Amino acid sequence: MKHSEFRRLMDDEFGPGNAGVIAxxxxxxxxxxxxxxxxxxxxxxxxxxLDVCDLQGVPEGRRLGRDLPVRDRAQD
Numbered sequence: 001m002k003h004s005e006f007r008r009l010m011d012d013e014f015g016p017g018n019a020g021v022i023a024x025x026x027x028x029x030x031x032x033x034x035x036x037x038x039x040x041x042x043x044x045x046x047x048x049x050l051d052v053c054d055l056q057g058v059p060e061g062r063r064l065g066r067d068l069p070v071r072d073r074a075q076d
Contacts, residue, residue: 006045009065010035013058028055 010019023035028051031038038048053063 001044001046001049003039003045005065006035006039006049009049010052012066013053013062014056022052022056026052026055028052030054 007019010023013019014022023039025034027034028038028048030051031043031048033041035048035052038051039045050063052058
């Protein structure tokens with residue numbers, strides 16, 4: 001998972017305004033730092049995302065994010 005995917009998942013799940021606050025202030029017990037600090041330290045974004053999901057009670061069915069439309073490569 002890329003950092004951009006982590007940010008998209010955060011925005012989709014918590015809203016753009018809340019996602020930034022959660023990433024900057026919520027200390028993840030398994031990492032003993034915030035999501036932003038963990039990402040800056042090089043922790044895998046997928047691990048950070050799953051830790052946020054566990055702490056915030058995000059249901060399993062929403063942990064992969066919303067479905068995105070498939071781009072038609074023939075038009076590229």
